Amino acid sequence: MANIGYIRVSTTEQTPALQADALSAAGVTKLYSDLGVSGSLASRPQLDAMLENVRDGDVVVVWKLDRLGRNTRHTLTLLALLADRGVGFRSLTEGLDSTGSMGRAMITVVRAFAELERGTIRERTVAGLAAARARGRVGGRPRALSPAKIEFAKSLRLKGLGAQAIAAELGVSRASVYRAFAD
Template identity: 40%
Template sequence: MIFGYARVSTKHQNLDMQIDELKKYGCKEIVTEQESGANQQREQLNQLLNKLRNGDTLVVFKLDRLGRTMQQLVMLLNHFRGKGINFVSIKDGIDTSTTMGRFLYHIFGAMAEMEREVINERVKSGIASAKARGRMGGRKKSHSEKQIQGMLEMIQLGRSKKEVQEIFGVSRTTLYRYIKESEKIQD
């Protein structure tokens, strides 16, 4: 069976043009949705994906109606391929039941992989650049070394951990982490 999926991001946008194109293509059932493409939990799309079976075809007017990112699109195309579902994007000229459509599918996969690697490279070089400038990542401690030392000394002098928490405005978890860190230093 041929299913169509049409989506707009806001209620002010109109689905008519997409629906007309999907009907022209021969879609027997058309699912519509007014939801941002950034939202990966699109209820109507998820219901449609659960309905699709081996041999079915899913048709969209344009690729961006199905997914926002290359990674999201490749994930969906892999899902379709694994279940024997054909995919057609009318405007983009993609039809995975054809040789050229399958070729384009592989190009998308390679582009998604490249996108992930480029992002990873940028993150790694950003971290290296920050370290070279003496900046370390992570959260700064909310208490100075002097304050931490004061907390530890108060506990050693017999004050309860609860009292220390109240005096310094420190959470139980943080106080125990300071204690544990000091024990490691002493070992």
């Protein structure tokens, strides 16, 4: 069993010293550091390397929970991945420790609230789309050609103009012209 640390700082101007000192004091024996890497990036080289190398019984230690994932969903996905592989997790600032029963319970509660949030957002989105459809609104990008312009495009086609020339005349892409003819 090893305490494995992960550090991330977003810009090269930031220093990882605070995180490194805290992790060292917490007994971390191996350290992975992404320096100057935004948390919004899905792929972070050192995080990916750490995830490849952790083994059953290891404990991943971070200074703060937001150093691990890009957002709540990503963080929870990583926590679930670690748990499934038998890897513990500790966040020093928040005091989360999945190696104990209370820490596992707290992470379960956090995951449950995140799932509730996702479900609520999904329900609101579906209800909003249904209400918009009931009012006659359709989602998506507006069509490039109005019905009048489609008729004009068809008349140009009957005169022998090609799709590229019609598109140039109407100020739209050739794909928009083909789409109009297909309808």
